[in-house]
Amino acid sequence: MSTPSNYVLGQSTHEYERLMLQGRLLRPYTEKYFRAAGVTPGMRVLDLGSGMGDVALLAADIVGPSGRVVGLDPDAAALKRAAERTIEQGCSSWVSFQAFNLEDFTTTELFDAVIGRYILLYQPDAGATIRQLTKFLKPGGIVVFHELDFPDPHASYPPCELFDQVYRLVGEAFRRAGAPPDFGRRVGKAFLDAGLPFPTIVADSIIGGGRGSYVYRWVSNTLMSVAPRLKDLGIEVPPGLVIDSELADRVEAAVVAAGSQILAPTQYGAWARKPL
Template sequence: MEKRLNNPVVSADARAADPRPYALGYSSREMQRLELQGALIRDFTQDLLRRAGIRPGMRVLDVGCGVGDVSLLAGKLVGPRGMVLGVDRSAEAVDIAERRAVETGQCYWTRFATEDLDAFALDETFDAVIGRLVLMYLPDPPATLRRLAGHVRPGGVVAFQELAMPLTRCFPEGLLFSRCVGWISDTIERAGFEVDMGSRLPMTFAAAGLPAPQMISAGLAGSGPASPLYNYISETLRSLLPMAERLGIATADEIGIDTLAERLCREAVEQRACVMTPPFVGAWTNMPAWQEAAGA
């Protein structure tokens, strides 16, 4: 049976809640980078969702959905008897997510809305609220998480996956790799965002009034000329470059973005290095049975 989702009730100031510009921007190249990232860490996120208990028939809210990778993963798990609503502040990202939902045949139970997480409101209750790489960009993660969890039924799931960027490494250490890590971390941190939200998930859950989460951590590693990680690092810096220049962290000439992936590959191959991304830390918990969900 075909099923359509109810539209969210949105506050008038949905776009004005957080004035900070998103460090990675909203270019078409950034949308492609998000799809690349989604493909690289798909298995990590799918494992988290399964461990958290996302299953057929559930109603799931995916916050900060981007181009839809996590929403589509959740959509496959809940199936046509369930529903997924993905929310993101970028209309460009939501357009891509909607197209991908149509292409995968999930558009009748996996839908999307363009709204700011700190301003939008819902009149629905969900079985789960989930998100990936979103809490790190919020001005007050515990407050937003507390509010979002209010839309989850008693016993429902709260599950998030975030980065622990200080744990990025390369062995043997490569000079260019280290500079890239510094440029990325410094830009994100000085733009006002959290570079170690993965490590902060337990205290963030606690500050939001949630039970202590179960957790898992997984990361990407690569070596040799065929690894996709050099391009992933390069494309991340490409998206961050305007912000890095604005903050005085690095210039386009210093980074040399058009040849960066090739130079990272050459350095790693010459050193027979193991390149490791920051871990993607997953945390999940269940709402207390006595918790009254919003609208219940």
């Protein structure tokens, strides 16, 4: 089963590794949003766009063995690894995955929470997606999403041209593929379009700089994942910019040499309850 064409990150071993790295970096933010939304032990949770399973594994820790987590994604290879990870982490008896495109999923089960991270921006009509999936949510149930926003063309100060180029290319690839890189600021409207109350929305900025910041690898690895799509999307790589596994090291050296402070994507948490 294939992912939608605007899913610009693709399906590769590199991307699967990148997702797990990203999962480790983002876990504290996602956990904060889920707990603030009211996800608690014993809940039945539906995770939209599970990928390598990082969000489902986090939800599994929160709901515990008296709860249940079902994760959806069309990428069967990623879900196979996600299922193995539930065995490794001892939660396979309350976490399962199903290979589905969100629009095709159906069940007779009613969940206590519908959750997801970095999934709404890939949907052609995020409100319609939420509306469709919250059919499987009980009245009063929780809807909580973690999304992002990275539209700034000058993400470093003092300017570091290499970092800004990498950051701009990633944003442009998302934009041209049809996945808005500024989705975070659209999340409130998506809830309203879904027929839900306006959500509580919080945002966290991640700022990097200096030696050892994880932002270099995160942003550079994301560019590596989208690189195979750049030509088709009509995006030219600036002369001299080489997209390879040493890019993160070169970005780090350039940022440190410029003494720059760098802006990583802003994280958005948004949550509401389905009306009774």
